[in-house]
Amino acid sequence: MRHIRAVPLQEADERFGVRSLFHLDGIDDAEVVVFTGDTTLESLPLDFSELDSWSGLTKTHPDAFRGVVVDGDLTVTEWITNWDTDFGPFLLVRGDVRAKSLATSGSEILIEGDLEVAQTLAGFYNHGHTVIKGDTRAEVVLTSQHLSEFHGRLTAELCVAGKFLRVADPARVQVNGWEGHVHDLRGDILPSLGSASTRALRALDPDFRDLDRRPLLKAIEAGRSLLRAPGPPRATPDGPRTPAEAIRDILRLAGSREQDRWDDGFVVGEGKDDVFEVFYCEANEPDDPPAPGAPEVLDPAAELLRYAGALTAAGYRVAADPHDAEVLLVRR
Structure with a gap:
């Protein structure tokens, strides 16, 4: 049961x-949504217009609800x-929080207690902030x-x-991969944590490595993990494969590394007259x-x-480009 009511800001203060x-x-006359006791919800929208309609509460003041207080666990x-x-x-949650994201x-x-999210904890832009007092x-x-x-x-x-992540005690941090610098609560860099390299972003699904806010938020609301799916690349995924994608699959499954932001590897160029260029290329952002x-x-x-x-073993015809010995011309 949701024990929820609209409370004047002065009372909430x-x-x-x-x-x-x-x-x-x-802000003097606005109101706040208050949940009394431990609370279970399906979702919680923290945008002014959405919160007003989502709460189902009748306001006595025309201004949007200024916030949410959970006086218990959420x-x-x-x-x-x-x-x-x-x-x-x-x-403001005065107890623990558990959520998918x-x-x-x-x-x-x-959050005055602990926070446990099954997937993602994310913060975008500098007008807000997130503070977790517990674990x-x-x-x-x-x-x-x-x-x-x-x-x-x-x-x-x-x-x-x-550059805006701060921790109170580096000894209590257990993270498998870092991108960016980490600071203490005063804002000083902690040399024992973080990384100047962006290579750890490879753990993300390729759809999210640019860290674009809107695609990330859409994925979070869709219940999608941001991490790359485990296992080898699929040679025959659902749906038709283009000829270039089929070549990439063969090279990946043969153990060849594909070129990306961080690593040197193969590139499959656009095809012309059913002939594709395959060549070795250096990383865009090498460490x-x-x-x-x-x-x-x-x-x-x-x-x-x-x-x-x-590619020859897979039935392709392969020849060196007569104009560039470092390029292979590949065709069926």
Whole structure:
């Protein structure tokens, strides 16, 4: 059962001290949504217009609800999201929070207990902030120009620090992959955490490696993990394959590395008259010096021989480009 009611901001401040916790200057007559006791919800929209209609409450003041207080633990089956980068209702939870994902932009969030999200904790843009007083666990923690403070233990597969991620105690951080610098609560860089390399972003699904806010929020609300699916690439995925994609599948399954932002590898060029160019190419953003755990340096000539062997074995005709010995011409 949801024990929910609209409370005048002055009453919410007297009970929970919200004016001292959030930026509410110049607001006197607005109201706040208050849940009393432990609360379970399917989802929680932290945008002003959506929160008003979602709550089902009748307001006595025309202004939108300024925030949400949960005086207990909060369990959300799906997501807590805030899309507006400039503004958003605050969220104060006086207990623990469990959700599939939590993503905010302009909202200010304070969780006084622990936070456990099955998938993603994300913060976008610098008008909001997220503070977790207890322990935090997530698959992915992503900050992008959004101040995020972790006062307790932090456990995650991947953390994208975005220069605004702060932790109270580095000894209580267990993260398998870092992108970006990490700071203490004063804002000083912690040399023992973080990474100057962006290579850890390879753990993300390729759809999300650009860290674009709107696609990420859509994926979060769809219940989609941001991590790359485990296992080898599929040679015969659902749907028809283009000839270039079929060539890529053969090279991947033969163990050849595909060129991307971080690693040297093969490229399959656009086809012309059913002939495709296959060549070796250097990374767009190589680590200099190489990051710990980076793949071994490849020999371009040896890689071309591997490409030719794999494609010939798969029934393709392969020849060197007469105008460029470092390019293979591939056709059925």
